Amino acid sequence: MDEQATFNHPLQTFPEHLIRMGWTSHFQTALEELPSPCTPARVIGGCKNSFLVNQGTTPFSVAPAATLEYTPEGIQPVVGDWVVVKDEIITSVLERRNILVRGAAGSKHKQKTGQVKEQIMAANIDTVFIVCGLDRDFNLRRLERYLTLVYNCGLTPAIVLTKADLEQHPQQRADEVEAIAFGVPVHLISAHEENGLSALDGYLAPGQTVTLIGSSGAGKSTLINRLYGADLQATGAVSKRVGKGRHTTTTRDLITLPSGGMVIDNPGMREITFSDDHGALDTTFPEIEFLTRSCRFADCSHTHEPGCQVLDGVASGQIPRERLDSYLKMQRELAFFANKEQKSAPQIEKETWKGVSLKIKAMKKGKKKG
Numbered sequence: 001m002d003e004q005a006t007f008n009h010p011l012q013t014f015p016e017h018l019i020r021m022g023w024t025s026h027f028q029t030a031l032e033e034l035p036s037p038c039t040p041a042r043v044i045g046g047c048k049n050s051f052l053v054n055q056g057t058t059p060f061s062v063a064p065a066a067t068l069e070y071t072p073e074g075i076q077p078v079v080g081d082w083v084v085v086k087d088e089i090i091t092s093v094l095e096r097r098n099i100l101v102r103g104a105a106g107s108k109h110k111q112k113t114g115q116v117k118e119q120i121m122a123a124n125i126d127t128v129f130i131v132c133g134l135d136r137d138f139n140l141r142r143l144e145r146y147l148t149l150v151y152n153c154g155l156t157p158a159i160v161l162t163k164a165d166l167e168q169h170p171q172q173r174a175d176e177v178e179a180i181a182f183g184v185p186v187h188l189i190s191a192h193e194e195n196g197l198s199a200l201d202g203y204l205a206p207g208q209t210v211t212l213i214g215s216s217g218a219g220k221s222t223l224i225n226r227l228y229g230a231d232l233q234a235t236g237a238v239s240k241r242v243g244k245g246r247h248t249t250t251t252r253d254l255i256t257l258p259s260g261g262m263v264i265d266n267p268g269m270r271e272i273t274f275s276d277d278h279g280a281l282d283t284t285f286p287e288i289e290f291l292t293r294s295c296r297f298a299d300c301s302h303t304h305e306p307g308c309q310v311l312d313g314v315a316s317g318q319i320p321r322e323r324l325d326s327y328l329k330m331q332r333e334l335a336f337f338a339n340k341e342q343k344s345a346p347q348i349e350k351e352t353w354k355g356v357s358l359k360i361k362a363m364k365k366g367k368k369k370g
Ligand SMILES: Nc1nc2c(ncn2[C@@H]2O[C@H](COP(=O)(O)OP(=O)(O)O)[C@@H](O)[C@H]2O)c(=O)[nH]1
Pocket: 162, 163, 164, 165, 166, 189, 190, 191, 192, 193, 214, 215, 216, 217, 218, 219, 220, 221, 222, 223, 234, 235, 236, 237, 238, 245, 248, 249, 268
């Protein structure tokens, strides 16, 4: 059967091999917007001038066209992207469902100079595993930052506490995390002892894409290797002296697991910055946000004001002091970006895609008339 005919028939279900790779009606719509029928492929590896793509059979290498058509200016393919490939050249990137960015703060200027682009870690993600080792990596404040980053991108987090074998009271740790992670699933696992891994199955059904973030040495690559059933990703021994892993992950390949789910590893993130388009701070700190509504002053900074419900909450032991500090610190960062009138990279992305879509529509209309 002619496959291309399938893509252009909206009533037909999508080809099985595409669904397995994460194809959804979102991409179908994007594909159908293009003026001529095309075959989509998913980017599963590579960067800059050479990418590995999958069309459902054997992955093959492609180069991006010097100028991508129907793709916003400055956008380059990243792992997880759906692209159009013609004669071993990527000609277009299909509109992304979402992106995970290292620093969600960007600006129009930055995007023009290509800086935001480099911060994009992966595209078209269903779940982000925030991986934290139950060794010296364990840090509630850092988890709050990762959560805020994920919410900032409009993505769905799940927290994976790994190296449970190294902790005497792992459940206690999990409880501590649950107390700061309001409703985010927390999974306790040991990659070494292969404990708790089945709890992750739900995220890794065929067609689902998961990406892993966390500090270097947290145990991300080891987890991927366990899930895959063989050593694919290089792992680094944690240096006992500094308690930090060496940077070992050099590729960010999209790996298809035996379960049919797909995972993208990431190197550790040293730096996280954000702005706040998705109300990320409210989502990370809902109990503080709730109290702020009852502060006596509408512009209460929750640092010294009389009638501050948040400070009362700290005084009564309802809110841990460190948690409020963490909230205030991130709020200061957000305010900094707000003052600079910077938009977040995901927000900029969304806007540029809208522009392209309108252009294509206008073009088609022009064609019909002419
Ligand atoms: N004891 C124990 N060590 C682990 C576990 N998972 C990873 N490690 C170790 O932690 C170190 C860093 O792991 P790695 O997967 O490279 O971390 P990444 O930087 O997040 O990819 C390696 O020495 C692993 O062997 C675990 O479940 N238990």
